[in-house]
Amino acid sequence: MNSNLIASSATSDKIQARELTASEIEEIEHEKTLYPDKQAVGLEALKIVQKHQGWVSDESLLAISRYLDIPVSELEGVATFFNLVFRRPVGKHVMLFCDSVSCWIMGCENIRAHISQKLGIDYGETTADGEFTLLPVPCLGDCDRAPVMMVDENQHRNLTAEKVDAIIQQYRNNEPGEQGS
């Protein structure tokens, strides 16, 4: 499927692929062993690169496209289909704030307003110091302990304004968040 090289020829004057790092390649290579062909690894490769780089830049996208021989437009289709593949830079910590029905009943909108006011950011925005990005998610599967948000890999439950302040402080101090409830 060398036709991909055609698709990248027209974009190459705007974007230059970066070199994938050794550890990225190692992890992608591992994923390749789990699938019948390398084109199937597209999504996993995007996740691997995001894990290492924080987000997927155009340069990274093109690098994966070249490495796996997937047309760059197709890979972009995958990347943009999933809300949590970040195609724009995000802060050091990504806050996924649930605005679904249970959390809404439990007053999540007040908490969201509190976070926005405290950090000076709305949904989709990143703090000026690059620490936090706030994003809405439809559900985090913890409705009995709403309101809920996830920061990086950690779930935070039964949120209150005070609790949110403490969580933000924890991350600012580089302390890992709570694991259980």
Add this chain to the structure above:
Amino acid sequence: MAKIVIDGVTYEVNGDNNLLQECLSKGLDLPYFCWHPCMGSVGACRQCAVKQYRDADDQKGTLVMACMTKANDGSIISIEDEEAKKFRANVIESLMISHPHDCPVCEEGGECHLQDMTLMSGHNYRRYDRKKVTHRNQYLGPFVGHEMNRCITCYRCVRFYDDYAGGTDLAAQASHHHTYFGRQSDGFLESEFSGNLVEMCPTGVFTDATFSAHYSRKWDLQTAPSVCVGCAVGCNTTPGERYGELRRIVNRYHGDVNGYFLCDRGRFGYGFVNSAERLAESQQGKGTGRRTVSEDEAVLELNRILDGGQVIGIGSPRASVEANLALLQRVGGDNFYAGVSDAEFAQLQILKQLSGESALHAPSVREIEECDAVLVLGEDVTNTAPRIALALRQSARNRADELAAAAGIPSWQDAAVRELAQRELSPVYLLSGYATRLDDIARATVVDSAPGLTQLAQALARTLDSAAPTPAATLQEEQKQLLGSIADDLKGARRPLIVCGTGSGSEALLKAAANVARALATARGGDQAVDFCCVVPEVNSVGLVLMAGETQSLGLALKKMQAGDVQAAVVLENDLFGRAPQSQVEAALAGVGQLVAIDQLPTRTTELADLVIAGTSFAEQQGTYINYEGRAQTSMQVFMNNQAARPAWKWLRKESETTLAGLLQTAETTLEGLAGITAILPVSAAAVAGMKYPRQSHRYSGRTAIQAAANVHEGKQPEDRDSIMAFSMEGMSSQRDTAVLPNTWAPRWNSNQSVSKFLDEVGGHLRQGNPGRLLFTRNGSSAGYFEPESAAVTTGDFTLIPAYQLYGSDELSARAEVVNERLTGAYVALAPHDAQQLGVAANDLVTVSADQEALDYPVCIRRSVKPGTIVAFTPAGQFPVAGAGDQVSLSKAQGSGQARFGNLIVSDLQQEGI
């Protein structure tokens, strides 16, 4: 046959089809978006919902998607059911939520499938009053405009562009109400078939940017059934004119040739018709002495020359049969020469010889799609006959249909069939001079020069039939294995296909390809003809070779001219400098008394002519063209040239009473190859009281005022004395005869989707029969295998392979202003290793020298070029430095080239250094 009941009426249907297909085939109106006869059903848009009942007692019924439901025998359905109607109205209301109210400024307005379906579904009041989703549009190149806000997310664009046409640079992005159809970033669409998006999109997301630049509504265009002159496939088109200018070209359905699709050269390459360079008037004299002459003066002068004796005529593969015939009849068959290169002439003679052989069959495009094993020998069909490349891509998918049939899945269940087949394809073997755009569907590719491919083909013929001649060379084990697989696949296929053509530039390869086809016919029992598709370069290459005598080559004509045996030469729509080496042409022109050139655009030949006659473009004349399979097709005149250009056959006819039909009738009796050609002329049997078929729609606006800026009097419509069509809104209804149908329209169906109303079944054939006629009569047995010939030995370090480009190999489209942006210039492609050895980088100039000629070419580096060969692209109008398979020498030249690699769409271009 199955019987189904639709709204109380019983219909006989094909039970393997889906309900939507059958409803449309029966002429019923059922709205749809995502379904397409060539792409099957995915059930995405939910627009074709109908009510289906279990049995006659079932009063309630269930809603089903017609496109996803088989038309099983005994099915009872209702389109008119109130619940189904309400469902469809609700679906379209949802689809339309973010659709803008911009119909008055949208190019699709008036021929919009979405408008038609909205009206048909009864959604005529929009309740949604919130903010609409808006998108940023992309620049997609000079051909296709992008307006994403109009999208209703039916996915037809990507299903055509990616799934059907094999494109890789357009994809669906994001999800739910943000879904976006575009490229990863701005840039021209790379597919050779991108223009079909304009017709594929049910609304105005993808529009014809060349049309937008001088827009008219569909009903304001004067149109006529025409044939594309871009290559030898002969796709049927509908060109549209307004104010004396050709405004656009859209597809015209032909069940055997192009079906629903055109290539971008054919669709967007029409600008030469409107070119400011056009020869508007005839001219006499050379250099500074050249002056414009009136029509009468031109005729007198031309007749004086033609009647003066010792005149030769040089015909043209891009001129109509009639134009060539008129010239032939004026100068006599012995003085009529084929205006193509000598190498091509020799190849065309072989094709002519093969055209009578009953063991071979020249397949139509539709038949190519049905083939399930393909061998391509030395022809880059994507660049020489693009519509065939699109067909080959479909033939590779026959494997998927076989798998589906075995699993009991109907072939129209597109998503299911693709899921089942994954990457499994029918065998396609590509043996070519360089990497091609079809490589991604190939089971195996071999890249070699013509002599190398010839050896392989000879060996393959021998593998298939032990009676075939012994190949000249012995093969390596690897090659033997490959040939074994190819032979097995071809023998075992339901319908195998051999594709070759004049593109390889090699007579020997063409002969070897014919041997393969003959051997295959024998290996398969000999009772069935084998599909043998021989691609030729131009719209009427076949017509020309059927008219010119077997020895009447251009080389011979040039020799006679040079020797001073000729008083005058009449060159018809041809630039001799593109057909023979410059030195030969110059010597010939120096020897000839007078040179007459008839053409539409100035060329190096018209520059040197004593008399230049202004000819018309395809759109301004009626003419017949014979395609690669020997299919003669009539192209009707679309509009009248409003300057002094006239069709070549009119300039050349001796008697002013001679008609187009008269020319063809004479030809039929005098030229064996053209027997039966008069049968293609549209007949006006149905015409009452001399009425003709109108070229203008019944909604054509402003006819009485169209000339008001020039004259307050309402001018008379130009009269068409040559055909059964009129430059008028009045006359016979053309709806009953698709041979004179100026454009596709039916009540309630303003878009091109109305074509279903003219077909025996959707995706089938035109009800009155597909226009045109196959001229080859195959009643001869084979003359026996061609014996391999030892090639003449030439000296040099590299073997030359000629290359072709979609935008650049065709003389006329290359002169369209809009194509200029995508034009590929001359280049020589080298293997990375050879480039390194020569110390040249991309964009450097190299001098390519053969026996007597030497030319400088810019270099590009292509990874798949075979070391020791060079791939040379020479644009139309220039003559290559050497022929295919010739040995040439290369040396680095001073300076760097004006290479246009940015437009070079090849899969193996080495990026570095460009």
